[in-house]
Amino acid sequence: MSVFVTGATGFLGKHVVKECLDKNYTVIAAARDQEKGDALVRQFNNPNLSAVSIGDLEKLDAFDETFKNHGNHIKYVIHCASPAKWDIYSYEKDLLIPARNGVRGILESIKKYASDSVENVVMTSSFMAIPDFSKMGDNSITFNEDSWNPTTWETCQTDPLNAYAGSKTFAEQEAWKFYEENKDVVKFKFSTVLPSYIFGPQVFDTDVHEHLNASNETINQVLHATKMEDIQPLSTQFCSVKDVARVHVLALEQNNLSGKRLFVTSGAFDVQDILNHLNADFPQLKGNIPVGTPSKGIEINPPGAVIENKRTRELLGFPLKSLKQCVDDVTKQVLRHEGRL
Template sequence: MSVFISGATGFIAQHIVTQLLEQNYKIIGTARSQAKIDGLLAQFGNNPNLSMEVVEDISELDAFDATIKKHSKDIKYVLHTASPFHFETDRYEKDLLIPAVNGTKGILESIQKYAADTVERVIITSSIVAVFDVKKERDINHVLTEADWNPYTWNTCQTNPHTAYFGSKKLAERAAWEFVEDNKGKVKFTLSTINPSFVFGPQNFDEDVTSRLNTSCEIVNRLIHSRPDDPIEDLYAGFIDVRDVAKAHVLSMQRSELAGQRLILNSGRFTIQDIVDILNEDFPVLKGMIPVGTPHSGAQHNKLGATIDNSRSKKLLGFKFRTLKETIDDTTTQILKFEGKL
């Protein structure tokens, strides 16, 4: 039996593919073009356990029909990682909301139509932004857990790219849980959702280091290439390593106690100052080249806002998440080595 992974060329998905191949799973992945497929297959050495299919536009509700139907007898697990994550748009419905929500609804409907008897687990990559109310992020008395949802609706989220993205993740995840509830007895699969905070860590392949990286890692990349007099951005958020996110997806497939769970993946809080501290302390080649700011004034040393209580998720998963230092060190080392600076 196979694992079906939508958006297999994505940052998180590539790490999932690596971990699954290491455990000898057969994988059917999707990508938006044949060129992307050819590139990924080559990177994985044309591994016979990895096959790919083109799904061009997840905004279409029937986008996954043909592929799920084709492989219906082979698919036991579905990992839906495909969803837009960027802030460079003012077409909020077209570029963020519709693909996120329709992609989720569409893949579940395709499973129901063509693989209702074979698919046993569905894992959806959501986000911590589906959980928290951004207006309470700096409230040191506020505690958020796996039971929380952000307050955005389809209409109220369309004020800027960030709120539109927050809304897209909440609405897509809600749609998934509602689908499972509405179709009890019609499908046998259980649903789990993975809600990571900012995902840092190395690219799965060194050759994927480019001048501009995926949205989360670009934060680190920009700092590495900043100047001493550049201002330090006021960002307060949670973080998790991409390899831990991938592991959580794989375990959610494998462990019965993770079925039906909503899992927050967060290893701690950070500010840009915290990342700057690590870069200055651990990479002499950057000393004097990047800002210093006010060392140790960030969230790694001070309580600056709301608490993310994901103790339940950590207990269920049962493994220790990487620290900020570990994930920033590995992210930075890969970039600097690729650029010939280490």
């Protein structure tokens, strides 16, 4: 029996595929087109991996062909695919509809063609689906696994970041609604994984380029900065891509994780915290990157609303990686690529 992984060619998706293969699962990877799927198979060079093309996520029947042909052999589904882009002409067309239709489509396809064979479905949501961002500065507020972003279809369409937050919120709500309405029709268990800002190395060194994926580009930008003005301000929560991939696969295997929103965050960070670790851990960068104001880091004492995932940590039972580990892993890979390590 196989694990079907959507979004498999992305930064997180490749780590999920690797985690599955490392645990000797047979993996069917979904890609937007066959060329990308074939490239993924070549990269891993593992006989337990194959790929299928699904086309556009916004098409509600995008997954029908896969489950018609392979449904009897698919035991687990990990749905990582969701649009994440910032060069947007239409918030609805580019983000909201593809995210919502993607999850609705895959769940409907399982219901139609694999309701007896699929035993567990895990969906990638996001920290963005948790907080009310208008209250992030209020230290009397706590956001956790029970919290939901209160945005609406209309109010989120103000800028790309809010539209992205809306897309993750509506997609996850769509999934839970489907699961509750179809418990008697399908046999699978369901859970969601909500990662914060994801840092970590690429699975393959060949995927390191001048510019990295959106989250890791934050670290990449800092380690190539010559003055503070080169650094885009950012303060949010972070987690390790390796931890997030591990949680996805554990959610397939462990009954105590079923029916849960698993909020994966190691804590808060500011770009100053990244600078602090780079200056402390990489002598070749000292004097070439800014120092900033080390005391202004928030890693130890984050301001504003309390953000906690105690329940998730207790369920998982393993320590999540630190900011130092994440920053060092990314930086070592980039410096190797540039011949500086």
